[in-house]
Amino acid sequence: MANPYKEIFSVPGTVGFSAAGFLARLPIAMAPIGIVAMLSQTRGEYWLAGAVSATFALTNALISPQVSRLVDRYGQAAVLTPATIVSVVAFLLLIAGTNQGWPVWTLFASAFLAAAMPSIPAMLRARWSEIFRDRPELNTAFAFESAADELVYIAGASLSVGLAVALFPEAGMLISTAFLAVGSFFFLLQRGTEPRIQYVAGSKPQKSAIRLRPVQIITLALIFVGSTFATAEVSAVAITKELGQPNAASLVIGVYAIGSFVVGLVLGALNPKMALQKQLLIAVAVLALTALPLPFAGSVPLLAVAVFVSGIAISPTFITAFGLVERRVPGAMLTEGVTWVTTGIGIGMALGAFVAGWAVDNFGAQNGFWVSVAAGIGALLTISLGQRTLAGEDCDDSVCPLVQAAE
Template identity: 85%
Template sequence: MSNPYKQIFSVPGTKAFSAAGFLARLPIAMAPIGIVAMLSQTHGEYWLAGAVSATYALTNALIAPQISRAVDRFGQSVVLAPTTTISVLAFLALIAAANQSWPTWTLFAAAFLAAAMPSMPAMLRARWTEIFRDRPELNTAFAFESAADELVYIAGASLSVGLAVALFPEAGMLISTAFLALGTLAFVLQRATEPAVRHVAGSTPQKSAIRLRPVQIITLALVFVGATFATAEVSAVAITKDLGQPNAASVVIGVYAIGSFVVGLVLGALNPKLALQKQLMIAVTILALTALPLPFAGTVPLLAIAVFVSGVAISPTFITAFGIVERRVPEAMLTEGITWVTTGIGIGMALGAFVAGWAVDTFGSQNGFWVSVVAGLSAALTIAIGQRTLAGEDCDGGVCPLPQAAE
């Protein structure tokens, strides 16, 4: 059997924009934890470090879809250059403010402006969609992107913290900012693979993609999926600490991501023919079922095994979710639609970490995983209720446009 990943990268330009995009999206994982690592060392206050990092993360979650909406209207190169420039300059100001002990408000202002960083995963998937639209290779490309996202989270956070601890507090943020600047520049310069700008038919102004029912369903489901992801990290740290083996947390978290990474690559190679909404239903059901043993894993080996098994459905969920968005969202708002979905993941991770932390503090470390159980069941219920819409049965021709555009 031929290698499907070799096939997708045989298209001219794909290797180059994929490599540049990977570099440009490392700050997704490096920046939030890098801010915490930097400010906790320079200011000695974890609440301040967490507050500044949260300001950046939540603002980016709100701004990124608007940036992607502008990309859909004007093109990647037109929008990414100025927004990335703002983000890079703001990150540099944040680093300077931390190093030079500028007033506290400057930290928050810089973090707020740094949130202009665009959603590179959405830009990459938009390019793959432009090349392989309505072809089976697109599922393989999305599988590769989901696996790459996993690798970013595995390597990015560790690299950021490692640099800050081993060299100097600002090291992680400096490297993250350099990756953002150089990666995005290399990505933007590759005009041959840039998606064409498309417009919604008719004279009605283009509305936001979040008003589309499929985007709402997928985004809500992935809020719950993101919560399971973050809960596993928080609970693993708490449980291994209680067991007297805090260093084992990195191993447990690592096998969680590795399980998802491997299964995602396998799924992309197999390219199953089952309808995407049914594949997604299977994936989130597995996610819900495999979360059930987590609260009962009382040793590090059992915890590692349970976490590994519970992570196998993460990448398949992401792959099929993005595939559905590609099919159910009009071409003129595809980048924004993808960005809303990735935003849902980020919001879920933030909320999951908060709720799991509260559960651990209130009920004990083992009980943090009940958040994963509830979140997994909620994701499965959301996708089950939305099956008709995700299948295109409630839409015109399988595409779910805005009500104004359909009139």
């Protein structure tokens, strides 16, 4: 049996942009927690560390789709270069301000400007879409990207905190900024795989991809999915601490990500033929179902097993969600569409962490997982109600028939 991953990387240029893109997106996981680790050690105030980190994360969630919209219009190289420079310089100012004891307002200003950091996962998926559009290999490529995203979240956060603790407070942020600069530089050198600009100069202004109903549905669903992801992390830390085994938290969280990682790779290799909207419905149904045992896992072994099982649907959900965006969004706004969905995951993680933390504080560690149950049901209802739109059968937008005709 042929290796589908070997096949997608046999195309010239794919190894180069994938390797560079992996480095460039490590700051997605490293920067938010790196800011917390850096400021909490140097300033001794967790509220300040959290507030500056939240400023970066939430501003980036709002700005990155606008950056991607410019990418669709002017091309990756033309937009990523200045956006990355602004972000790198702002991160360096944040590091310097922390080290030199600059006023608090400079930290917030630097975090705000650093949020110009582009959505590298969206740029990567846009390149794969350019190469394999309307071909089964695209599903394999998206599966690889989802697995790579899992590795970023597994390795990035741990690396950032580990460097800050083992070396000096700014170490994690320095390495994160270096990854962003070096990875983006080599990514932009891969001009042969850069997607063509499909925007027609002189045409009427292009509306935002978030106004398309399929993008709205998928983004909302992935806000719920992102919430389950963050809730698992917060609740695992709280429960293992309550059980007197705090060191087991990293093991439990790692098992959660590994389950998703493995199933995602398998799904990409199998490349099922079922309609993507049905695959997505099955994935979120499994996500909702496997969340139900989580609040009842009363020991570390049971928790590890329950978390592993609950993680198996994460990557399949991401793979099919991004595949649907590629099918339902015109090429001229694809990068922005993918970025909105990615932003939904980030917003969901932020909200999930907050709500789960509140639930743990007020109702006990075990009850944090009820947030996962509620979020899983929310994702299932969203995708269930949106099946006709995701299938292209219920479009009230003039762009939908164009997308259907291209299939």
